[in-house]
Amino acid sequence: MRMSYWEYQGTAHTGVARVACSMEGVHGVFYSPVGDSYINSIFTMMEREQRFPPIHTSVLDLQTMGMGINKLPETIREVSRDHNPDMIVVACTCSSTLLQEDLGALAKTANVETEVVIYAPNPYRVEEDEAANGLITLLTDRFASEKLTPTTKPSVNIIGPISLGFHHKQDLISLRRMLDTLGVEVNVVFPLGARLADIKKMPQAWATIAPYREMGYDAAKLLETKFGIPAVTSTPIGVMATRQWVREVIAALNKYAGENNLPYDAKEPALAAFSMDQKSSPSGVPWFSYTADVQSFSSKKAFVFGDYTHALAITKMMATEMDVQILCAGTYNRKLAKEFEEAVAPYTKEVITTVEFEKVRNKIGELLPDAVLGTQMERHTAAEYDIPCSTISNPIHIEDFPLSYQPFLGYDGSNYIVDRVYHTFTLGLEKHLIDMFGDAGLGKEEATQKATERRSQPEMEAAEPAIPPITEKVIETFASAQELENKATQLAVDGGSAYSGKLGPQLVAVVSDKLVWTDEAEKALKQIPFFVRPKVQKRVEDYARVKGYSLITLDLVYEVKEKAG
Amino acid sequence: MTITPESISQNLPEADVIREDNGYHAFCGLTCVGWLYQKMKDSFFLILGTHTCAHLMQNVLGVMVFAKPRYGVAMIEESDLSAPQIDLTETIKNIVEEHKPSIIFLLNSCTPEIMKVDFEGMAHHHNLQFNNTPVVPVRADGLEYTMTQSEDCVVENLLQFCPVAPAGDKRIVFLGAVNDVNAGELQREAERLGLPVAGFVPSSTIAELPAIGPDTIIAPLQPYLAKSATQYNRQRGAKVLNSLFPIGPDGTRAFFEDLGKLFGKELDLSAREAEIWQNIEPKVAAIRGKRIFVTGDNMLELPIARFLRKCGAEVIECGTPYVNRRFHKRELQALAGQRVVEMPNMHRQIRDIREQKPDLVITNFWQANPFEAEGIATKWSTEIIFTPIYGFSGAGDLANLFSRALNRHRKLNMLDWQEFLPGKN
Numbered sequence: 007m008r009m010s011y012w013e014y015q016g017t018a019h020t021g022v023a024r025v026a027c028s029m030e031g032v033h034g035v036f037y038s039p040v041g042d043s044y045i046n047s048i049f050t051m052m053e054r055e056q057r058f059p060p061i062h063t064s065v066l067d068l069q070t071m072g073m074g075i076n077k078l079p080e081t082i083r084e085v086s087r088d089h090n091p092d093m094i095v096v097a098c099t100c101s102s103t104l105l106q107e108d109l110g111a112l113a114k115t116a117n118v119e120t121e122v123v124i125y126a127p128n129p130y131r132v133e134e135d136e137a138a139n140g141l142i143t144l145l146t147d148r149f150a151s152e153k154l155t156p157t158t159k160p161s162v163n164i165i166g167p168i169s170l171g172f173h174h175k176q177d178l179i180s181l182r183r184m185l186d187t188l189g190v191e192v193n194v195v196f197p198l199g200a201r202l203a204d205i206k207k208m209p210q211a212w213a214t215i216a217p218y219r220e221m222g223y224d225a226a227k228l229l230e231t232k233f234g235i236p237a238v239t240s241t242p243i244g245v246m247a248t249r250q251w252v253r254e255v256i257a258a259l260n261k262y263a264g265e266n267n268l269p270y271d272a273k274e275p276a277l278a279a280f281s282m283d284q285k286s287s288p289s290g291v292p293w294f295s296y297t298a299d300v301q302s303f304s305s306k307k308a309f310v311f312g313d314y315t316h317a318l319a320i321t322k323m324m325a326t327e328m329d330v331q332i333l334c335a336g337t338y339n340r341k342l343a344k345e346f347e348e349a350v351a352p353y354t355k356e357v358i359t360t361v362e363f364e365k366v367r368n369k370i371g372e373l374l375p376d377a378v379l380g381t382q383m384e385r386h387t388a389a390e391y392d393i394p395c396s397t398i399s400n401p402i403h404i405e406d407f408p409l410s411y412q413p414f415l416g417y418d419g420s421n422y423i424v425d426r427v428y429h430t431f432t433l434g435l436e437k438h439l440i441d442m443f444g445d446a447g448l449g450k451e452e453a454t455q456k457a458t459e460r461r462s463q464p465e466m467e468a469a470e471p472a473i474p475p476i477t478e479k480v481i482e483t484f485a486s487a488q489e490l491e492n493k494a495t496q497l498a499v500d501g502g503s504a505y506s507g508k509l510g511p512q513l514v515a516v517v518s519d520k521l522v523w524t525d526e527a528e529k530a531l532k533q534i535p536f537f538v539r540p541k542v543q544k545r546v547e548d549y550a551r552v553k554g555y556s557l558i559t560l561d562l563v564y565e566v567k568e569k570a571g
Numbered sequence: 572m573t574i575t576p577e578s579i580s581q582n583l584p585e586a587d588v589i590r591e592d593n594g595y596h597a598f599c600g601l602t603c604v605g606w607l608y609q610k611m612k613d614s615f616f617l618i619l620g621t622h623t624c625a626h627l628m629q630n631v632l633g634v635m636v637f638a639k640p641r642y643g644v645a646m647i648e649e650s651d652l653s654a655p656q657i658d659l660t661e662t663i664k665n666i667v668e669e670h671k672p673s674i675i676f677l678l679n680s681c682t683p684e685i686m687k688v689d690f691e692g693m694a695h696h697h698n699l700q701f702n703n704t705p706v707v708p709v710r711a712d713g714l715e716y717t718m719t720q721s722e723d724c725v726v727e728n729l730l731q732f733c734p735v736a737p738a739g740d741k742r743i744v745f746l747g748a749v750n751d752v753n754a755g756e757l758q759r760e761a762e763r764l765g766l767p768v769a770g771f772v773p774s775s776t777i778a779e780l781p782a783i784g785p786d787t788i789i790a791p792l793q794p795y796l797a798k799s800a801t802q803y804n805r806q807r808g809a810k811v812l813n814s815l816f817p818i819g820p821d822g823t824r825a826f827f828e829d830l831g832k833l834f835g836k837e838l839d840l841s842a843r844e845a846e847i848w849q850n851i852e853p854k855v856a857a858i859r860g861k862r863i864f865v866t867g868d869n870m871l872e873l874p875i876a877r878f879l880r881k882c883g884a885e886v887i888e889c890g891t892p893y894v895n896r897r898f899h900k901r902e903l904q905a906l907a908g909q910r911v912v913e914m915p916n917m918h919r920q921i922r923d924i925r926e927q928k929p930d931l932v933i934t935n936f937w938q939a940n941p942f943e944a945e946g947i948a949t950k951w952s953t954e955i956i957f958t959p960i961y962g963f964s965g966a967g968d969l970a971n972l973f974s975r976a977l978n979r980h981r982k983l984n985m986l987d988w989q990e991f992l993p994g995k996n
Contacts, residue, residue: 007662010622010644011643041599041600050936050941055940055941057941088918100622101623101681101684104686129622130622130648
């Protein structure tokens with residue numbers, strides 16, 4: 007039992023639905039209570055899907071349960087009759103799985119011509135991504151079963167792009183563009199847009215590309231083992247990783263051609279061939295990194311968190327192509343935690359793997375990095391700490407389906423990522439100038455703050471205003487304000503401190519954990535650039551606590567500053 | 572239940588109610604937490620559920636947790652499945668310490684229901700354990716309960732926290748969660764008519780709950796509060812108003828006129844109703860003559876259909892999760908001749924909608940975009956729940972929900988999105 011306020015992933019049936027909703031001519035049937043059909047709205051609302059999600063609920067309710075009736079065979083017949091899919095995938099949800107029904111036997115009694123696949127991973131162990139990946143592997147194993155004659159032209163399978171995948175549809179455009187440049191055809195994309203017949207066609211490709219470690223990797227490896235089709239499983243995120251990936255694709259094709267006596271010997275094309283107009287550079291990232299302006303990145307400390315693929319690849323890219331210092335990198339993928347830790351170790355000081363967002367939030371609070379690259383949840387956490395943030399990974403959000411071309415993979419993706427990160431960081435630089443020149447940024451601080459608040463609002467239009475997070479603290483503070491004032495006055499007298507002002511009600515706002523900042527000290531704090539301010543505040547307060555002070559004077563602030571050097 | 576006023580004829584013609592096989596889509600009971608925790612500011616909603624429940628909560632209402640939310644899921648993990656019993660003592664202790672709520676609603680879900688957890692017993696146990704913080708059980712599993720049904724369970728359970736009003740204290744208690752502005756407007760309207768108001772259930776805090784006694788008049792604002800109304804009558808002897816719900820100018824007029832009768836006042840609000848209709852005429856004009864299909868998932872469908880018909884629309888079908896023939900009697904009478912489908916089959920509805928091509932479909936989050944993709948204008952049914960539609964002052968917002976959707980389609984007419992689909996050009 008653990009208390010949960012929010013989760014990075016959905017459960018197994020969400021993963022199954024993502025595969026079904028990616029494909030053509032495939033229908034998902036869930037033996038579940040009506041309530042579990044909530045996932046359907048995620049597809050039509052977030053991804054703005056045009057078709058009705060090909061998902062049916064075979065309703066489990068108390069009445070039918072009591073009568074010992076299972077509607078599954080009837081539902082399968084109905085789906086088969088009304089939608090005539092090539093394949094039906096049957097799955098359970100967390101509650102119905104407890105009934106331990108023999109879904110296979112039940113499905114048989116439906117007696118339909120349609121191919122029926124039973125896929126029932128344990129929802130208490132298997133989360134969304136793992137379930138989707140497991141189904142992709144299972145379908146590959148079952149239907150890509152026959153060795154086929156290789157395609158005449160070099161071709162690849164792309165396994166991994168999936169419905170509700172983070173920028174997956176745009177990644178696919180980027181991959182296709184690069185493969186076009188290499189003169190390589192795409193044999194099958196699976197599961198996005200694939201039909202059952204396409205899965206069967208996969209053994210005719212010369213290589214398989216699986217850029218996402220948690221989605222499609224196992225199926226690509228399976229094709230390699232079964233048919234000797236090389237799997238290219240590296241992630242082309244970042245210029246160097248992309249160049250490496252291009253070379254790996256060429257090597258895989260050459261290898262396959264050699265082993266199968268096909269006339270083919272490719273070389274890496276000129277870089278310009280990968281650019282939008284085939285004349286310019288495919289990426290300005292390397293030069294951009296050397297420009298003087300971006301030197302400041304070397305002093306930036308970042309925190310990265312996300313799924314396995316994006317957290318690892320972005321950490322690597324930030325460290326090796328931007329010279330950003332990575333304070334901590336982490337993933338919510340528990341199953342791949344060990345592999346992640348090993349892979350990311352050279353690029354980060356610390357690693358965190360957890361499914362509990364509170365732990366990630368605490369870590370961010372402890373480290374107070376200059377920037378956070380994380381999920382939607384880290385975006386909220388970063389807003390709390392006033393740290394700039396950019397999202398780089400699922401869980402999916404309605405904003406993750408932009409209209410313009412925003413891939414993460416390939417040269418195009420590398421350009422996009424750097425633009426995105428730069429804009430995140432720039433805010434900090436502009437703010438830095440404003441803080442340095444005071445009034446020059448008239449009103450800017452409030453405007454920025456308002457924007458932050460707006461971002462933090464629940465997305466739904468009609469939802470009530472956000473709960474003021476500090477209410478309790480303020481109330482508590484009011485109660486002890488008098489006591490504090492007495493203490494502070496005492497301190498001021500005893501310590502012969504420079505403090506001489508009167509503590510008024512305005513004081514209350516700057517009280518934090520029973521520490522009082524004098525007006526002067528607070529003013530000094532406000533003069534510090536906003537992106538290091540929480541850190542300085544924390545350092546001063548920690549120091550005060552250790553020393554047993556409850557009043558923070560200007561002298562004390564200088565004292566801490568001096569001690570810190 | 573005391574049906575008042577007694578004069579209501581029991582024999583008027585009613586809507587034609589057809590019952591189907593429950594093949595409908597509706598959010599489970601847990602989703603009522605989304606707005607109730609915001610309405611009741613000193614509450615905490617603890618869900619005894621699974622990872623799926625947590626995923627549901629964060630997705631369907633589009634609410635991202637960014638501060639300390641006053642709801643959470645005590646997540647049943649694999650090891651709990653074989654544990655001799657589930658103990659929430661530590662969890663509740665932490666909630667009490669961290670959030671200091673005045674009340675904790677404990678909601679069950681599908682998994683504990685199938686595990687046959689003695690849910691009521693568990694809530695009772697914890698209720699005794701934490702004597703300063705009541706722990707109240709709410710049935711919310713998706714096997715049986717939809718979102719508004721569980722809201723009924725919450726409201727029903729609030730009665731025990733309402734002080735007892737002495738005999739002779741004849742005032743109105745409005746039953747149903749509405750936002751503060753809308754509540755204020757309803758109260759002002761009543762007081763303007765000389766009808767005394769004791770308060771609202773639910774209120775913003777437990778301490779503000781009104782006193783309820785044998786002479787209290789319970790005025791239900793929403794059609795999904797049948798259980799609550801019955802209990803308030805049974806346990807305290809309060810009288811329950813049986814009228815139209817105060818949705819739309821027509822419903823609001825009947826609601827207040829019938830309330831007046833209970834106080835011995837013959838009110839004539841015909842001029843007031845006419846004035847409101849006139850105010851919202853530009854919006855009503857957009858609805859008039861339109862063919863509208865209501866798929867049904869939240870129990871507000873009967874008064875919505877009644878309002879749309881009053882606007883001059885043809886309601887092709889009014890689907891609704893269930894009909895309570897006594898509690899909804901007046902609405903059913905107002906819908907005489909209307910096709911109402913209880914527990915509708917969603918797949919049949921999709922086929923009918925494709926065939927009949929209505930001008931507007933009022934439907935759930937799931938189906939809205941696919942219908943739009945087929946060229947049919949839609950309005951989210953859940954948006955109706957989030958909108959302050961009650962009373963005379965809510966009529967404009969109510970009409971606007973539908974007129975905006977219809978006008979938008981008309982205005983965007985020149986923009987051919989289908990031409991821009993892949994493979995079309």
